[in-house]
Amino acid sequence: MKEVLQLIELDEIKDALVGTCGVSGISTEQRKRLTIAVELVSNPSIIFMDEPTTGLDARAAVAVMRVVKNIVSTKRTVVCTIHQPSIDIFEAFNEIILMKRGGQIIYSGELGQNSCNLIEYFEGIPGVLKIKENYNPATWMLEVTNPSVEAELGVDFAHLYKESHLYQNPTYNLGRLILAMVSSLLYGALLWNKGQKVDKDQDLFNIMGSVYVFTISIGASNLLSILPIVTSQRTITYRERFAGMYPSKAHSLSQVIIEIPYIFLEATLFLIISYPAVNLYESAYKVSWYFYGIFCTLLNYKYMGMAIASLSSTYQMASICGSFCITVVNLFSGFLIPQPMLPKWWVWFYWIIPTSWTLRGLITSQYGDINREIIAFGKRKTITAFLKSHYGFKHEDLLLTAILLLAYPIFFASIFTYFTAKLNFQRR
Numbered sequence: 001m002k003e004v005l006q007l008i009e010l011d012e013i014k015d016a017l018v019g020t021c022g023v024s025g026i027s028t029e030q031r032k033r034l035t036i037a038v039e040l041v042s043n044p045s046i047i048f049m050d051e052p053t054t055g056l057d058a059r060a061a062v063a064v065m066r067v068v069k070n071i072v073s074t075k076r077t078v079v080c081t082i083h084q085p086s087i088d089i090f091e092a093f094n095e096i097i098l099m100k101r102g103g104q105i106i107y108s109g110e111l112g113q114n115s116c117n118l119i120e121y122f123e124g125i126p127g128v129l130k131i132k133e134n135y136n137p138a139t140w141m142l143e144v145t146n147p148s149v150e151a152e153l154g155v156d157f158a159h160l161y162k163e164s165h166l167y168q169n170p171t172y173n174l175g176r177l178i179l180a181m182v183s184s185l186l187y188g189a190l191l192w193n194k195g196q197k198v199d200k201d202q203d204l205f206n207i208m209g210s211v212y213v214f215t216i217s218i219g220a221s222n223l224l225s226i227l228p229i230v231t232s233q234r235t236i237t238y239r240e241r242f243a244g245m246y247p248s249k250a251h252s253l254s255q256v257i258i259e260i261p262y263i264f265l266e267a268t269l270f271l272i273i274s275y276p277a278v279n280l281y282e283s284a285y286k287v288s289w290y291f292y293g294i295f296c297t298l299l300n301y302k303y304m305g306m307a308i309a310s311l312s313s314t315y316q317m318a319s320i321c322g323s324f325c326i327t328v329v330n331l332f333s334g335f336l337i338p339q340p341m342l343p344k345w346w347v348w349f350y351w352i353i354p355t356s357w358t359l360r361g362l363i364t365s366q367y368g369d370i371n372r373e374i375i376a377f378g379k380r381k382t383i384t385a386f387l388k389s390h391y392g393f394k395h396e397d398l399l400l401t402a403i404l405l406l407a408y409p410i411f412f413a414s415i416f417t418y419f420t421a422k423l424n425f426q427r428r
Contacts (some may be wrong), residue, residue, distance in 0.1 A: 007070050008037040009063075012379040033067050045314075046077040053082065053089060061085075065092045090138040093113060098141065100365035106145055109166045123237035125160060127153040127369065170230065176222070180266040183218050188277025195280035198367070198383060201376040201390075207278075208391075209364055215297060215358055221327045223305035227318045230416075231307035252417040259302055264418055267295035270348035280366055289365035289398075297358045303412035306312055306355075310419040331353040333396075339392040354408040360393055361401040368395035 005011040006148055010033055018026015018034065026034065032052060033059040039047055052068065053061035068078055070090060082089070091111065092275065098107040115137035122128050122144055131140045143149070161167055164415050191210050200203055242360055270289045280286065305322060312318035330336070332346070350356050370383040374392070387393040 004037050004040045007040065007074065008033045008067050009070070010034065010037060016057070026088060029056055029059070029063055032056070032060075032064050036067060036071070040071070044076070046079065049078065049080045051081055051083060054189040055083065056087060061089055065089050068092070084142070085138050087136050087138070090136070098145070100157060101147065106157035106161050107141075108161070121164070121166070121325060125153075125155065125157075127155070133402040135278070162271045169229070172225070176262065177223065177264060177269065179221055180269045184273035186278075187214050187270075188274045191278045193277075193279045195278040195366075197290070197375060198370075198372070200374050202385065204374070204383070204386070208335060208359065212333060212359060213377065215355055216326070216333070219301035219329075219355070222301040222328065223308075223322050224259075224319070226302055226305040227309050227322055228315055229316060230306050231315040233372055252420040256303065256413045256417060257421075260299070261293060263298045263302060266298055267291055270294050284364055288363065290329065290401065292360055293362045293365070293405065294407060297354070300354050300358075300405070302414065303409045303416060304363060307412040307415040307419075310416045310423065312372065323325070329353050332356065334359055334391060334424055338390055340390070354405075357401050357404045357408075359404055360391075361398065363391070363403070364398055365394055368393055368398070 002011070005014050010367065013026060013030065017025050018031070036047070036049070036052075040149065049068070051082065052064050055063065065088075067078070072078055074255065079343060080093070093111055095107060096107065096244075100106050107121060108119065109121075112118065112120075118141060119131055119137060120139065123130055129145050130151075150157055187210060191207060194207065195205065198207070268291070271287070271294065275287065276411050280290065291348050307316075308321045309318045310326065312321055321426060328349075330350045332342075333351045334350055334353075339347065339350050339356070364387065368387055373380050373382050374386065376386045381389075
């Protein structure tokens with residue numbers, strides 16, 4: 001409690017009576033800070049403030065915003081709604097979300113020093129008037145985005161925003177593409193020119209082990225990287241829910257669809273780099289299966305992460321659930337313990353794990369029809385027979401494998417779409 005009082009700068013009047021507003025007791029500005037202090041007692045990670053400076057004079061408003069900055073310095077997130085602020089108050093914010101009538105976002109991002117990022121963005125739109133020297137950027141922002149200005153210029157600011165660099169989250173997408181390239185280079189270097197040089201069981205173990213490590217590592221990266229993005233988007237959604245506006249399933253579906261081209265690009269990069277490096281079989285059928293397996297696997301992990309986030313109340317809970325899911329798919333993927341060796345009371349887990357079908361599809365499509373003999377555990381066996389006896393992989397099961405590899409992403413995407421629109425973990 002003492003720390004909260006110091007944070008809100010109320011420690012000097014901690015023994016004062018609140019009194020009646022406008023009659024006795026503490027001032028209106030101190031009451032505002034007291035209200036914030038009451039919310040801080042529960043130690044929330046995020047705080048919503050609805051127009052915290054309304055009804056205050058300039059000095060009192062600055063004092064309240066100073067307290068808000070104190071809260072931010074403790075690594076808490078503060079989300080405020082604010083109307084026509086002064087320059088000092090406006091530039092106290094780190095980021096801003098500007099909406100036009102109808103709730104459509106026309107700017108979302110960092111303000112920058114002296115609102116330079118905001119000004120640069122809107123001045124970059126043809127026809128928008130430049131800001132005057134020493135003019136309040138908040139006032140200018142509202143003036144140049146007025147519906148009448150929008151009609152005069154013949155533009156849709158919401159559409160322009162969706163086509164801008166701000167809307168694309170470039171750091172995240174660039175990071176995932178770099179990861180795909182690095183992973184494919186490492187994978188190709190590790191198995192350089194070994195794809196068709198399978199003479200003994202250890203050669204096959206090396207190939208399958210590398211596929212297994214890649215699948216788990218890049219899959220885990222795709223799953224965990226989407227969690228903070230989805231949970232942060234849901235934070236804004238909760239504000240809409242407090243206002244009685246629930247997001248439509250179409251909105252959730254758009255989040256699902258927008259991931260497909262990026263996943264496609266990741267899978268394409270991995271195919272182009274790793275397939276010739278490993279020197280796998282040059283067959284259109286096998287190349288297509290390789291790409292299809294990688295694409296569905298990346299899609300599956302991405303949508304699994306989105307589904308987990310939609311079912312979790314906080315990012316921390318989503319991270320725990322995501323880590324647990326990665327552990328489970330690791331254990332029952334069929335590499336550490338092949339399917340024929342799993343105890344009967346656990347084998348059902350193998351059949352419902354997506355990664356087990358990924359390994360089955362990628363390995364069987366490449367080697368399940370190869371009848372060349374190898375030395376396996378001291379005996380001569382064909383590669384087809386060894387895969388069937390040791391791993392339970394059958395070439396005739398590829399059609400079922402292809403169906404399930406696509407079914408899993410659809411299943412997780414459906415969970416995300418449905419529960420994002422239905423579940424609400426926040427309480428008034």
